[in-house]
Amino acid sequence: xxxxxxxxxxxxxxxxxxxxxVVESEVADEYRRAFRRLKQDRRAQQLIARxxxxxxxxxxxxxxxxxxxxxxxxxxxxxxxxxxxDLHETVAAFKESEKALQQLLDDISVLIGKAxxxxxxxxxxxxxxxxxxxxGGCRSGGGCGCRA
Numbered sequence: 001x002x003x004x005x006x007x008x009x010x011x012x013x014x015x016x017x018x019x020x021x022v023v024e025s026e027v028a029d030e031y032r033r034a035f036r037r038l039k040q041d042r043r044a045q046q047l048i049a050r051x052x053x054x055x056x057x058x059x060x061x062x063x064x065x066x067x068x069x070x071x072x073x074x075x076x077x078x079x080x081x082x083x084x085x086d087l088h089e090t091v092a093a094f095k096e097s098e099k100a101l102q103q104l105l106d107d108i109s110v111l112i113g114k115a116x117x118x119x120x121x122x123x124x125x126x127x128x129x130x131x132x133x134x135x136g137g138c139r140s141g142g143g144c145g146c147r148a
Contacts, residue, residue: 018108022104022105022108025104027097027100027101027104030097030100030101031098031100031101033097034090034093034094034096037094038090038093038094041090043088044088044090044091047085047088048085050081051081051082051085054074054077054078054081057070057074057077057078058074058075058078061074109122109124
């Protein structure tokens with residue numbers, strides 16, 4: 001059993017404060033607005049429902065691959081539905097706001113990790129690490145040879 005030290009309590013308080021700042025940020029506000037618009041947009045919800053159904057068919061067809069009799073039709077339908085979904089204005093706005101919020105969280109994670117050590121692995125999912133010659137985004141602070 002660990003006893004809460006003053007230092008641990010202070011760290012938790014600061015973490016709580018940081019979380020509150022993120023929740024109250026303009027980026028988080030925009031994410032919530034975009035999410036509400038997405039939920040209220042009937043056409044977007046129809047496109048999402050259609051895509052989910054097609055995705056289930058896709059997964060069934062994938063079990064047999066190109067030997068499934070509906071393989072080509074399902075693959076074409078899924079691509080078309082995905083394109084239509086991605087190009088819908090409300091869906092695109094939501095994805096952009098989601099990406100901005102994820103970037104904020106990734107940046108905070110990297111800052112905290114680097115404050116501890118340059119070699120702390122930070123699970124950010126940031127595509128920068130993938131494009132920097134780092135396979136899988138190791139976040140090792142350059143230990144693998146990437147330009148982190």
